[in-house]
Amino acid sequence: MKIGILQCDDVRDDLQPAHGNYPAMFEQLLHHADDQLELVFYRALDGELPADVDECDVYMTTGSRHGVNDDLPWIPPLLAFIRELDARQKKLVGICFGHQLIAKALGGKVAQASQGWGVGVATHDLMALPDGVQPMAAIPDALSLVVSHQDQVVKLPDRAVVLAGSDFCPYAMIQVGPHFLGIQGHPEFSKPYSKDLMLARKASLPAEVLDNGLTSLQKPVDAERVTRWMLDFLRNT
Template sequence: MRIGVFLCGEVAPELFEQHGKYSAMFESLFSDHTDDIRLKFYNALNEEFPSNESDCDGYIISGSKYSVYDSDKWIESLSAFVARLYEKKIRTLGICFGHQLIASTLGGEVIKSEKGWGVGVSAHNIVRRPQWLHTNHKHPNSISLLVSHQDQVISLPEHSDLIASSEFCPNAMFCVRNYFLGIQGHPEFNKSFSRGLMQHRRDSIGEIAYEKGVESLSKSVDKPEITQSIVSFFLDE
């Protein structure tokens, strides 16, 4: 299965030498599933899009330092492409910014949350369990992911099913008509990059949120489970 990945941001120069490109993070995420998943990358910032929606079997929209309500032309163009993917029922996953773009494109609402930044490891309660969702047997009713965001989806599009929620982020994971999936967390991140990103954004995040975020890195992350969930979602298992 060929999955097109829209890269909506670049790793900051200060973090690049140690952590590499976002494309490498996605390749690492699916490294155990190369027989099933092949990735093709598109630079959304440069409005690089497939010639046809069917060029790939499914798509991933990455995170970004930008907001879906910004007026940049590439965001408008990507949103239009996402709308066509939805019309053609092509399986699509949005991560962080991508999660928010799916919601915004399909009629939901995204704002900069007055709760401030969510960073580090965040646990979300499972409120609905699709067939493709895998969870850790040690805590089967929740899923923990690395997060880095200040924008949030505050209302879901029509025909959405909420999958995971927390007090801080009520709409942490949702699915639209079973073929569009939004995840606020970052399955592709590891803890080392999360720590570096928090340090890089420390002034913006604020000292209290920064310290709590760094402390949270001692908690476990359900990366294998969410990766298997994503693979199962795309393969319709």
């Protein structure tokens, strides 16, 4: 399977020596699950997008420090590309910023949440599994992933089904039709990276949010499980 990964940001320069950039994070995550996957990266943040949606079998997006409502020249073409993927029913998994791109591109709404920053490990109630997932054991009641966001999906697009959510983030995982999966959390983020990112943003985070976020890193995460679900979804026909 050839996965086109739409890169929407770079990891901060001061954190790259320890944690790498987004391509390295996604390579580690996805090749750990399946070392036969072919990954092609497009620097969407520089305006680089596939010339045709059929350049790759399926697509994924990275997160971003930017917001989908920011007035940046590369965001409208990316939204248009996502709408083209939707029209062609081409598979896409959106991570964090990408999750929000899916919602905005298809008529939903994204806004800065009144709940404030979500950082550290967040746990959401799991209501249903994405299409194509073959659970290897009993389906869990909840799902935990590293998160890092201020914005949230606040209005769902048409055809969206909520798969996981919580009081803090009601639309933490959604599916739109048989071809789009959006996940607010970051399966590609390690706990050490989450810690360093929180500390790097210390001036922007309320002290209580930072303390709770750092403490939450003691909780287990479901990154490997979610990665398998993403790949099951992308392979499902």
